[in-house]
Amino acid sequence: MNATAxxxxxxxxxxPQALAGQAPAAREKPAxxxxxxxxxxxxxxxxxxxxxxxxxxxxxxxxxxxxxxxxVQKVLQRLAHDHIVELRPNRSAIxxxxxxxxxxxxxxxxxxxxxxxxxxxxxxxxRADYASLRRQLRKERDAMHRYAQTExxxxxxxxxxxxxELSRNPMLHRYLAEIISRCxxxxxxxxxxxxxxxxxDEHGRVVDCLEAGDVAGAQRENDRHLRDLEAHLQLVExxxxxxxxxxxxxxxxx
Amino acid sequence: MNATAxxxxxxxxxxPQALAGQAPAAREKPAxxxxxxxxxxxxxxxxxxxxxxxxxxxxxxxxxxxxxxxxVQKVLQRLAHDHIVELRPNRSAIxxxxxxxxxxxxxxxxxxxxxxxxxxxxxxxxRADYASLRRQLRKERDAMHRYAQTExxxxxxxxxxxxxELSRNPMLHRYLAEIISRCxxxxxxxxxxxxxxxxxDEHGRVVDCLEAGDVAGAQRENDRHLRDLEAHLQLVExxxxxxxxxxxxxxxxx
DNA sequence: CGGGGATTTTTTGTCGACAATTAAAGGTTT
DNA sequence: AAACCTTTAATTGTCGACAAAAAATCCCCG
Numbered sequence: 001m002n003a004t005a006x007x008x009x010x011x012x013x014x015x016p017q018a019l020a021g022q023a024p025a026a027r028e029k030p031a032x033x034x035x036x037x038x039x040x041x042x043x044x045x046x047x048x049x050x051x052x053x054x055x056x057x058x059x060x061x062x063x064x065x066x067x068x069x070x071x072v073q074k075v076l077q078r079l080a081h082d083h084i085v086e087l088r089p090n091r092s093a094i095x096x097x098x099x100x101x102x103x104x105x106x107x108x109x110x111x112x113x114x115x116x117x118x119x120x121x122x123x124x125x126x127r128a129d130y131a132s133l134r135r136q137l138r139k140e141r142d143a144m145h146r147y148a149q150t151e152x153x154x155x156x157x158x159x160x161x162x163x164x165e166l167s168r169n170p171m172l173h174r175y176l177a178e179i180i181s182r183c184x185x186x187x188x189x190x191x192x193x194x195x196x197x198x199x200x201d202e203h204g205r206v207v208d209c210l211e212a213g214d215v216a217g218a219q220r221e222n223d224r225h226l227r228d229l230e231a232h233l234q235l236v237e238x239x240x241x242x243x244x245x246x247x248x249x250x251x252x253x254x
Numbered sequence: 255m256n257a258t259a260x261x262x263x264x265x266x267x268x269x270p271q272a273l274a275g276q277a278p279a280a281r282e283k284p285a286x287x288x289x290x291x292x293x294x295x296x297x298x299x300x301x302x303x304x305x306x307x308x309x310x311x312x313x314x315x316x317x318x319x320x321x322x323x324x325x326v327q328k329v330l331q332r333l334a335h336d337h338i339v340e341l342r343p344n345r346s347a348i349x350x351x352x353x354x355x356x357x358x359x360x361x362x363x364x365x366x367x368x369x370x371x372x373x374x375x376x377x378x379x380x381r382a383d384y385a386s387l388r389r390q391l392r393k394e395r396d397a398m399h400r401y402a403q404t405e406x407x408x409x410x411x412x413x414x415x416x417x418x419e420l421s422r423n424p425m426l427h428r429y430l431a432e433i434i435s436r437c438x439x440x441x442x443x444x445x446x447x448x449x450x451x452x453x454x455d456e457h458g459r460v461v462d463c464l465e466a467g468d469v470a471g472a473q474r475e476n477d478r479h480l481r482d483l484e485a486h487l488q489l490v491e492x493x494x495x496x497x498x499x500x501x502x503x504x505x506x507x508x
Numbered sequence: 509c510g511g512g513g514a515t516t517t518t519t520t521g522t523c524g525a526c527a528a529t530t531a532a533a534g535g536t537t538t
Numbered sequence: 539a540a541a542c543c544t545t546t547a548a549t550t551g552t553c554g555a556c557a558a559a560a561a562a563t564c565c566c567c568g
Binding site for chain 4: 008011012030068069070071090091092
């Protein structure tokens with residue numbers, strides 16, 4: 001827990017280290033500030049630098065980002081709408097902690113959304129888009145070989161996010177982005193570091209099918225990939241009950 | 255425009271009449287207040303009592319609902335997040351005005367979501383659920399026969415919302431709810447009063463197929479229904495350009 | 509040693525105030 | 539009559555202050 005060192009009586013301050021080093025930009029529009037703060041938090045959640053249950057007090061965010069409480073509250077509400085963060089009355093915001101009941105529903109929704117997105121990708125993606133996707137896959141594979149867990153977790157998700165972008169449907173893109181963020185939280189919570197979440201070949205096979213115009217094939221590969229991912233979580237879940245308690249500390253959710 | 259009567263120099267207040275009569279409840283939890291205000295606004299948008307472009311000043315909402323600005327701002331942000339309302343820097347919130355580019359994307363997303371939801375409905379719905387759906391269809395038909403436009407607009411949407419509920423997937427349900435609200439705004443903006451938006455038979459046919467376990471049939475019927483609805487908007491669109499200017503007043507969007 | 513209570517501090521929710529921005533009305537000029 | 543300017547008032551964004559709730563620590567007692 002990133003609380004300050006105990007100094008005596010009273011409640012110690014909470015300052016999440018993962019967000020350190022956010023220099024405020026001079027003369028920035030409020031909307032840009034808001035977006036910068038939002039993105040900083042989302043990125044660290046996606047990269048698993050901010051773990052589920054981590055406290056995000058307003059005052060800490062104000063200091064770290066050099067902004068007032070009004071803006072911080074706005075960002076936190078926004079993050080809560082996207083289920084990245086949980087807000088609780090009279091208590092500090094925390095990085096969201098998906099429940100076990102959420103997991104199946106999230107994957108169900110994700111399969112539906114990705115199945116919906118793939119035909120649109122096939123309809124809209126250019127050769128340059130596919131080339132860019134393959135570059136992304138290479139970066140992903142490199143990160144996996146370097147065992148750079150946080151980088152790779154971000155990149156693995158980024159592939160799926162990119163599919164949402166390529167659908168050219170802003171609504172589906174946004175919903176998929178939300179679902180993927182939430183799946184990242186699930187992975188961060190229920191799977192120990194070091195385990196493969198998305199294997200390189202799976203993404204490559206989806207892209208192969210798309211590029212060949214085989215939408216049904218891409219949907220099948222992707223569906224299988226997502227089901228594998230979900231099943232992998234279920235398998236690991238039994239073994240990680242003890243490490244889960246470790247991960248959460250005594251009572252991140254008393 | 256629901257501005258107060260002109261009294262001389264100065265800017266008149268804006269007080270949307272559609273929201274009148276919101277008595278504040280005594281001793282209500284903040285979260286309940288928030289939800290009450292949110293629901294009141296959403297309902298009136300869905301029933302087309304609050305038209306796209308209608309201004310919703312914070313002070314007016316504070317008075318009408320008997321709450322402070324903090325809560326109002328929170329609700330407005332939430333409504334903006336759901337695309338019911340648009341927030342603009344230094345200007346009052348307005349009921350959202352979908353652009354023409356939005357329309358196609360909305361319907362595309364809606365078709366995808368409803369297609370995803372229908373198999374889940376078929377998997378989960380009980381006989382009681384179908385009976386309830388049919389009761390809803392009867393209410394819808396009654397409202398249509400009474401030419402109760404606002405009631406019927408609400409009920410027509412309610413059918414689709416109910417499908418989202420019956421999917422038992424909270425994420426898909428929420429996304430569909432948002433899309434349907436936004437489609438209501440599209441209808442309110444682009445289609446004159448009195449035109450049928452959802453015909454009774456179409457909903458009935460979807461329910462028939464579902465109850466018979468014919469998911470593909472339900473998807474086909476529903477897809478056709480949504481495509482008809484969209485096409486209907488496009489047809490009417492050419493004829494309503496003048497009434498659109500009427501509807502918006504001189505410059506609801508200067 | 510463990511539990512409970514008191515104390516201290518942190519943190520959130522809310523309000524009022526103020527300044528900046530915006531919108532509408534009235535008056536003036538072309 | 540239309541365009542422009544001035545005046546007036548509404549409205550939003552933000553901050554500081556305060557009270558309530560919550561969390562952590564310390565102390566005391568059994």
